[in-house]
Amino acid sequence: MKNIRLLLAAAAAVAVSMPSCKMKSTAAAVEGGAASKVYVAPGKYDEFYNFVSGGFNGQVSVYGLPSGRLLKIIPVFSVFPENGYGYSEETKAMLNTTQGQVPWDDQHHLELSQTNGEQDGRWLFANANNTPRVARIDLKTFKTAEILQLPNSAGNHSSPFITENTEYVVAGTRFSVPLGAEDVPISSFKKNFKSTASFIKVDSSTGHMSLAFQIVLPGMNLDLSHAGKGPSHDWFFFSSYNTEQAYTLLEVNASQKDKDYIVAVNWKKAEEYAKAGKGKKVPAEYAHNTFDEQKQLATSVMEKETLLLDPKDCPDMVYMIPCPKSPHGCDIDPTGEYIVGSGKLAALIPVFSFSKIMDAMQKKDFEGDFQGIPILKYQDVLHGEVQKPGLGPLHTEFDGRGNAYTSMFLSSEVVKWSLKDLKVLDRVPTYYSVGHLMIPGGDTKKPNGKYLVAYNKITKDRYLPTGPELAQSAQLYDISGDKMQLILDYPTVGEPHYGQACPAELIRDKQVKFYDITKNGNQYVTMGEKNVKVVRNGNRVDVYMTAIRSHLVPDNIEGVYVGDNVYFHVTNLEQDWDIPHGFAIKNNPNAELLIMPGETVTLKYTPLKQGIQPFYCTDFCSALHQEMSGYLRVSPKGSNVPLRYGTGETAPAPTAADTVAAK
DSSP states (O other), X not given: OHHHHHHHHHHHHHHHHSOOOOOXXXXXXXXXXXXXXXXXXXXXXXXXXXXXXXXXXXXXXEEEETTOOEEEEEOSSSXXXXXXXXTSTTTGGGGEEBXXXXXXXXXXXXXXXXXXXXXXXXXXXXXXXXXTEEEEEETTTTEEEEEEEOSSOSOOOEEEEEOTTSSEEEEEOSSOEESTTOOOOGGGHHHHEEEEEXXXXXXXXXXXXXXXXXXXXXXXXXXXXXXXXXXXXXEEEEEEEOTTOOXXXXXXXXXXXXXXXXXXXXXXXXXXXXXXXXXXXXXXXXXXXXXXXXXXXXXXXXXXXXXXXXXXXXXXXXXXXXXXXXXXXXXXXXXXXXXXXXXTTOSEEEEEEHHHHHHHHHHTOOXXXXXXXXXXXXXXXEEEEEESOOSSEEEEEEOSSSEEEEEETTTTEEEEEETTTOOEXXXXXXXXXXXXXXXXXXXXXXXXXXXXXXXXXXXXXXXXXXXXXXXXEXXXXXXXXXXXXXXXXXXXXXXXXXXXXXXXXXXXXXXXXXOOGGGOOOTTOOOSGGGOEEEEETTEEEEEEEEETTEEESOEEEEEETTOEEEEEEEEOOOSTTOOEEEEETTOSSOOEEEOTTOEXXXXXXXXXXXXXXXXXXXXXXXXXXGOEEEEEEEOTTOOOOOXXXXXXXXXXXXXXXXXXXX
């Protein structure tokens, strides 16, 4: 602990020497006129979509900027009772893994697809940190379209970052582990534990993902990453920590070295080596889940192998760049020339020059190697250092005007500095302990330098208290002028780690407003009320049901017994925008459904007791929404109650079997 205490003492000394960034009161942070900058009049649209990671809730939340209004929560890695994601028969397979269906994950980072280094509004990629996975969200429907599990990985934190034409989604290992399923002592970390960088190929027209290859790296923690741009297009850069290769009490043991590394990977060369057969195919089981929009059905396939590339067999593919100290962020400026490494335990920000990196590689004048990977000399590749920027630098984004903005976790502020001369230009407080920050397009070739959002971990005194845990926070700053101005606070869902934002026009007019029911390929679709039916096959009962304002067909079903597996296949017959229907049945231990116009969704229900079970629409759809309901009669197992169903008809007189069942 001694080293940590010395470091914190040094940090405190730096804090004393810096200009104070705190104001007399939190209210004084917002200047007059701020409200007019964030006001979006009723009936008007926001300028930007802001996609924010949900952290421990496993979802993605969508906000409008500058209003901060919550627009939607997109279920990705966690079951979602609001619409039945992960519960419905059509979506259960999306959460399949080699460990079975995992109903939760820790969603940290997001990345919007790009073409030529600019956002194109097609897809949003999201990572699962706990059970390593990468998801692709279709931005025409705001639905999760695909989830790919990653083998040979643990803690998929450094993910999902993309190359500038979305050729690859790249994911790094947070926790080094033995490859495969070897049973080895934890104390053999240096010998047996490895980290990997996974390169996921993305089909340019469909977005379909496939694991192309994995690069095997020494046992260490890969933290964050970004791809090069322009001149550095062929390269990918990862921050790393715990190059000490500690495996216990990392707080102390992984903070010993003055410098860790930024890992520079030439992905173009890796691609060539893979094609040339330099890699090694090894057994690796991992799930690949896709949702077919036409069939309206998710399927899960277990892949069986992966291709490993070892830097020892692939010269000039991987290099190490020394970076102080325990770097977290690794960010590339819009020109592709500058690589910013934010050492969270350093009292400066190192900025590296890509052209100097290339010169140093050509000269091959290295300071040594890290398990066979060449280490470049720090001073040879350094553009310069931002001195005394603040305490705990984490993440940097860019405004496209030659300026960079870095979040300072310990001193709770955002610092603006110049890429040209590395001078601090401005600083503003955040409330409090800022983590990630986001500028729309701030990691692309063409940032939109109008707004910056800070995602804060602590919000004491900012919102109404809500028990031991307070709301997570985002704060919006106007950065269009020389000085940053705080203009809005708004709470967020879950724990916001990272966000991405793009101009609304990239996505707004491409939205699917309803599904064409004539193209509904679901095997259980019911094309109109005349085609409804209830079919028994052993103890399986299939209910082919329709929903339309304001009734369900059928709304009376009899002849179902305790222990039957009843599948309600509900087709929403509406062909209008924003008219979903819901479906729920009393005592169902599963969830409800939310069925979009033209869509068919299935809910499985297994009654455990006899009785009359009401079912109803859960989504308000008309003035007669309350009347949109029905009854399922569940009889004792072994009864002779005949299967019958209907809507708007008087039930026939009770049969002898009914009389027996009643007794």
